[in-house]
Amino acid sequence: MRPVIPYVTAALLFGLGVYGVLRRRNAVLVLMAVELMLNAVNLILVTADTTARAVLPHSGQVFALFVIVLAAAEIGVGLAIVLQLYRLRATVAVDEVALTEPAVSTRTVGQDVEAGR
Amino acid sequence: MTGADVLLLALGAVAVGSGVLVVTTKHLVRAGLYLVVCLGALAGDYLVLGAELVAWVQVLIYVGAVVVLLLFAVMLTRAPIGASDDLDRPGWPAALIGGGAGLGLTVLLVDAYRWGTVELPGAGSAERLGEQIFQSWVLPFEVLSVLLLSALVGAVVLSRPDIGRPRPADSTARSGVDVTTGGRR
Structure with missing residues (x-):
C-alpha cells in the first residue's frame, strides 16, 4: 500500500474545503465545505494509523471516531444557528450578516432588524 | 501498484471529483447529493486502509445523519429548486488560498512519503x-x-x-414558538 495516494487525496480535499468556505455565500454550503475539511483530516488520521507505528495501536482510528462525533455536534449547533439566522433575517447569505450588534450599530441593516421586531 | 493502490486511486479520484462538484455546483440540493458520493468514497478508502469500524461509522453518521440534516436545512431555508446564480462570492481570493493550502499540503506530504510502500496493519x-x-x-x-x-x-x-429571554408583555408571536410556552408562564 502506497500511503502517498490517500495523503494526496486528503490534501486536495482540504484545499477544496478551504476554497468552498471562502467562496460560498450560502451558509448551508459553507457547512458542507467544512464537512469536506473535517473528512480530509479524518482521512489523514486513518492513513497515519497505517504508516506510523504508535505505542497505542489504532490511535489514529480512535481519533477519527472522535472527530466524527465532534463533526456531528458541530453540524447540529451550526444548523441551529443557520435556521435561527434565517428566521431573523430571512436570508442565509453569510456576507449579508452584520458583524456588530444591531442595538449598538448605527448601520442600516441593524435598524431594519430592530424595526422588524 | 497492487490492488489496494488501484482501489485507493479510484476512490480518491471519485472523492476529489465529487468534492470539486460540491464546492462548484449551482444547485443546492445537488451539492448535498455530491457530498454523499464524496463521503461514501471516503468510507471506501477507510475500508481499504483497514479501518472497518470507522468506515461503517462514517456511513452511519455522515452519509446517514449529517447529510440528511444538511438537506433538511436546505429545505427549511426555502432554497430554490433549480440553479441559482447568487451562491458564490468573487472567486480569486478563495481560489488562491484554497489552492495554496491544497497544493502546499500535497507538496509537503509527497515530499515526506515519496512513492514508498508500507505494510497494512491488522484491520481496526x-x-x-x-x-x-x-x-x-x-x-x-x-x-x-x-x-x-x-x-x-x-x-x-x-x-x-x-428560552432565557425576559418575556415581553406583548408576546411577539413568532410562528411555531407559542405552542410550547402555554404551561410555563
Whole structure:
C-alpha cells in the first residue's frame, strides 16, 4: 500500500474545503465545505494509523471516531444557528450578516432588524 | 501498484471529483447529493486502509445523519429548486488560498512519503477499537459524551428564542414558538 495516494487525496480535499468556505455565500454550503475539511483530516488520521507505528495501536482510528462525533455536534449547533439566522433575517447569505450588534450599530441593516421586531 | 493502490486511486479520484462538484455546483440540493458520493468514497478508502469500524461509522453518521440534516436545512431555508446564480462570492481570493493550502499540503506530504510502500496493519475491527477506546481513551470518550449532550442542549436553546429571554408583555408571536410556552408562564 502506497500511503502517498490517500495523503494526496486528503490534501486536495482540504484545499477544496478551504476554497468552498471562502467562496460560498450560502451558509448551508459553507457547512458542507467544512464537512469536506473535517473528512480530509479524518482521512489523514486513518492513513497515519497505517504508516506510523504508535505505542497505542489504532490511535489514529480512535481519533477519527472522535472527530466524527465532534463533526456531528458541530453540524447540529451550526444548523441551529443557520435556521435561527434565517428566521431573523430571512436570508442565509453569510456576507449579508452584520458583524456588530444591531442595538449598538448605527448601520442600516441593524435598524431594519430592530424595526422588524 | 497492487490492488489496494488501484482501489485507493479510484476512490480518491471519485472523492476529489465529487468534492470539486460540491464546492462548484449551482444547485443546492445537488451539492448535498455530491457530498454523499464524496463521503461514501471516503468510507471506501477507510475500508481499504483497514479501518472497518470507522468506515461503517462514517456511513452511519455522515452519509446517514449529517447529510440528511444538511438537506433538511436546505429545505427549511426555502432554497430554490433549480440553479441559482447568487451562491458564490468573487472567486480569486478563495481560489488562491484554497489552492495554496491544497497544493502546499500535497507538496509537503509527497515530499515526506515519496512513492514508498508500507505494510497494512491488522484491520481496526470493532473489538480492537473498543478495547482501545475503553482502556486508553476512556476519559476523552466520556468528555466527548458530555460535549455531545451540551451541543444538543445548545442547539435546542438556540432554536427556541423564548428560552432565557425576559418575556415581553406583548408576546411577539413568532410562528411555531407559542405552542410550547402555554404551561410555563
